[in-house]
Structures are given as C-alpha cells and as structure tokens.
Amino acid sequence: MIKKIIFLGAPGVGKGTLAKTLSKKENLEHISTGDIFRYNIKNNTLLGKEVKSILAAGNFVSDDLTNKIVKNTIINKEGYILDGYPRTINQAKFLLDLVDIDDVILLDATDQVVIERLTLRSEKEGRTDDTPEIISKRLEVYNKQTKPLIDFFKSKGILRKISVVGSREDNFKKLMDILK
Ligand code: ADP
Numbered sequence: 533m534i535k536k537i538i539f540l541g542a543p544g545v546g547k548g549t550l551a552k553t554l555s556k557k558e559n560l561e562h563i564s565t566g567d568i569f570r571y572n573i574k575n576n577t578l579l580g581k582e583v584k585s586i587l588a589a590g591n592f593v594s595d596d597l598t599n600k601i602v603k604n605t606i607i608n609k610e611g612y613i614l615d616g617y618p619r620t621i622n623q624a625k626f627l628l629d630l631v632d633i634d635d636v637i638l639l640d641a642t643d644q645v646v647i648e649r650l651t652l653r654s655e656k657e658g659r660t661d662d663t664p665e666i667i668s669k670r671l672e673v674y675n676k677q678t679k680p681l682i683d684f685f686k687s688k689g690i691l692r693k694i695s696v697v698g699s700r701e702d703n704f705k706k707l708m709d710i711l712k
Contacts, residue, residue, distance in 0.1 A: 533558040533560065533611065533711065534560075534610050534611040535560070535611050535634040535635060535711070536611060536612060536614075536631055536632065536633050536634050537554075537560070537612070537613045537614065537633070537634060537635045537636075537637060537711070538613075538614045538617075538618070538633055538635070538636040538637065538685075539551050539613060539614065539615045539616075539637050539639065540636055540637065540638045540639070540678070540681060540682070540685070540691075541638060541639030541640065541641070541696075542639075542641065542643070542646045542671060542674050542678075543646065543650065543667070543670045543671065543674060544646045544647070544649040544650035544653065544667075545639045545640075545641050545645075545646055545649070545696055546639060546641075546649065546696050546700075546703070547615045547616060547639055548564060548566075548567075548615055548616075549700065550639065550696075550700075550703060550704065550707060551564070551613045551615040553700070553704055554613060554704070554707065554711075555613055558611075560611045560612055560613050561609060561611070561612040561613070562612070562613050562615060563602070563605055563606065563612050563613065563614050563615065563617070564615040564616050565593075565598060565601065565602065565614075565615075565616045565617040565619075566587075566615075566616045567615075568601060568605070569583050569587055569593065570587070573587065579597075579601075582597070583597075587660075587661055588660060588661060588666075589666070589669070590661055590666040590667075590669035590670040590673060591669075591673065592619060592620065592673060592677060595620055595622040595623050595626070598617065598619075598623060599622075599623060599626045599627075602614070602617050602623075602627070603626075603630060606630075606631065614627075618681065619674075619677060619678045619681070620677050620678065620681075621680055621681065621684060624681055624684055624685070628688075633690060634690070635690060635692060635710070635711060636685040636690050636691045636692065637692055637693075637694060637707065637710065638682060638685075638691055638692065638693045638694070639694055639696045639703075640693050640694065640695050640696065641695070641696050641697065643671060645696075645697070646671065647667060647671075650662055650667045651664075651667070654667075692710045694706045694707060694710065
C-alpha cells in the first residue's frame with residue numbers, strides 16, 4: 533500500500549500503537565512528531581532544548597517549528613503515516629498545501645477511556661508528561677486546538693472514523709477494512 537495517511541485522535545487513544553502495527557504490515561514510514569521531539573530531548577539537541585519545557589507542560593510546540601520539521605521529513609516520500617500531526621488548523625492547512633492526503637483516520641474514544649489508558653501508560657513507560665495534571669492539560673489543549681480538525685477534514689471528505697473500544701486486533705482489522 534502506498535498512501536499518505538493521517539491518524540487523528542486524543543492523546544492516549546492508541547494512535548502510536550496502531551500506526552506502528554500498520555507501518556510494519558504495509559511497509560509505510562511511521563512519522564510521529566511526538567517521537568521526533570522526544571528523541572531530540574533525549575539527545576539534548578538544539579531542537580530538544582527548545583521544546584523540552586513545552587512538552588513537559590503539555591503544551592503544543594509552535595506551528596512554524598512543527599511544520600518545518602514535518603516538511604523536511606516527508607519531502608519526496610510517497611507513503612507514510614502521520615501520527616500526532618497535524619494538531620492545529622494551521623498545521624492542517626500547511627500540510628494540505630504541500631501534499632495530497634489519502635485518508636484521515638479518526639480514532640474515537642471517550643475521555644474516560646483515554647484517561648485510563650494514559651494512566652496505565654504512565655505506569656509502564658514513565659513518560660514525564662503522563663502525570664494526572666499534565667494529562668488533563670493535554671486533553672484540554674486537544675479539545676480546544678485539535679478537535680476542530682475533525683470538521684475540517686470532514687468537509688474535505690477524507691475523514692474516516694474508528695471506535696477504538698475493542699482489542700488491538702479488532703481495531704487493526706477495522707483500520708484495514710477502511711484502507712482497502
Ligand atoms: P500524545 O498523543 O499522547 O499527546 P505525542 O507523542 O503525539 O503524544 O505528543 C507529545 C507532545 O509533543 C505533545 O503534548 C506536544 O507537546 C508535542 N507535539 C507532538 N506533536 C505536535 C504537533 N503536531 N504540534 C505541536 N506539538 C506537538
């Protein structure tokens with residue numbers, strides 16, 4: 533499969549897990565802006581230094597910086613999964629001016645489920661932004677800044693929705709049915 537796919541959904545909804553599975557199965561590059569930022573923070577690069585406190589607070593990195601990084605990452609690539617980008621209307625417009633996106637997959641779950649998953653992840657992975665306060669901050673920022681993207685992509689006719697209530701296997705099957 534050669535497609536340009538966006539995964540949209542609240543923090544903790546399982547975008548990363550599903551994107552990784554799809555990426556392996558279909559040999560599509562998995563591009564996670566969150567992973568890019570964390571990698572740079574871990575390696576103490578200039579970018580890492582710039583974004584460290586932003587991630588720690590649960591805020592968004594600026595559109596300009598994020599757009600620049602994504603542009604450099606996707607340039608000349610045919611197929612990929614964007615996980616965690618775009619997250620604002622400005623980012624979405626920037627991206628659609630740059631490339632043709634085939635599918636936008638909205639992973640849908642209730643706030644309750646999302647909070648449970650994030651709490652579980654914090655125990656397993658120890659991500660510093662998975663503390664109760666920062667989790668609720670990230671959900672707040674998601675609701676304000678990213679949710680409007682649902683209607684934005686709906687109006688473009690490329691939004692598909694998956695309820696991620698079931699097992700990973702079920703969710704992956706639903707995803708493959710949509711992408712066929
Ligand atoms: P989650 O989906 O659990 O919030 P991510 O790994 O996608 O985790 O993102 C972690 C953090 O990285 C975000 O809280 C934000 O600070 C930053 N980030 C990731 N993607 C973007 C983006 N597209 N625009 C701005 N900030 C971003």
